[in-house]
Amino acid sequence: MKALNIITLALLIVGGLNWGLVGLFSFDLVAAIFGAGSLLARIVYILVGVSAVYQIMPLMGAVGTDKTVHHSGR
Numbered sequence: 175m176k177a178l179n180i181i182t183l184a185l186l187i188v189g190g191l192n193w194g195l196v197g198l199f200s201f202d203l204v205a206a207i208f209g210a211g212s213l214l215a216r217i218v219y220i221l222v223g224v225s226a227v228y229q230i231m232p233l234m235g236a237v238g239t240d241k242t243v244h245h246s247g248r
Contacts, residue, residue: 189222192222
């Protein structure tokens, strides 16, 4: 499960950086690498979307807890 979390978080970082580039410079890195509208670009977009849906579960679990984390200050 830890590996899946790392993979989905990495994909979300890629997706976030790509959207940042689109917003700032109108440059779609995924499309530039794999070709606009290509099957590979679409697969990357789908994987990023599925990763976002998957990461909703840990987010809701973290938001739903009322446990306070105490740091020792060391």
